[in-house]
Amino acid sequence: MKYNILTIFPEMFTPLRESMLGRASENGIIEFNIINFRDYTKDKHNRVDDTPYGGGAGMILQVDPIISAIRDKELKGKFIYMSPRGKILNEEKARELSTKDEITMICGHYEGIDQRVLDELHAEEISVGDFILTGGELPAMLLIDCVSRFIDGVLSSEESMEDESIYSGLLEYPQYTKPREIIEREVPEVLLSGNHELIRLWRFEQSLRLTKEIRPDLFTEYINSGRKFSKKEKKIIEEVSSDK
Structure with a gap:
């Protein structure tokens, strides 16, 4: 997967070189191509924005610097504009995007971007939540990581995505590590039992309870999803469902 990132703040993407993403980049699994489209402005003051036609507050990113950068670098693939008016990024969209060979993301700033850029590129607008940020760089990094x-x-090989919070349908159960006792708190006894089935059921129950408390919408969706549950799992679901 190649990620092309159009931004006027390329230094903000330093974290991509670290941790899991950095390792994947070093191994040639993913590639980052970060382009500062301010380099393509023809304005003597290096401006990439101007006032909006029709009036209004703020400034709008211009067409020419962005399109010139795309044409000069011969960027292709799926074009994405990180925007609060886009559809919310979720598991389905992340899985879909992961099948692409190349993604080109445009990081907006100020009050937005000239609509002609989006129309020319047939760009899809994607949001990371119902809130406003100062620019598209942080949303772009969230999308890349996801x-x-x-x-x-x-x-x-030690990491598993399918069992993780949200993707499994439930929030993740509590986790513990050594030491066994610290700050006058102990690891739950069941986790020390060595009984894998008891541990699995305990984790299942904890995930159910957390999901019911924090994300009741996910809880309802999960128990009504048509999944096949064992008798023990059904009993736990009944107990958690009936608890006030």
């Missing part, structure tokens, strides 16, 4: 986890080889 999508990359679905690409073969990005996660190590």
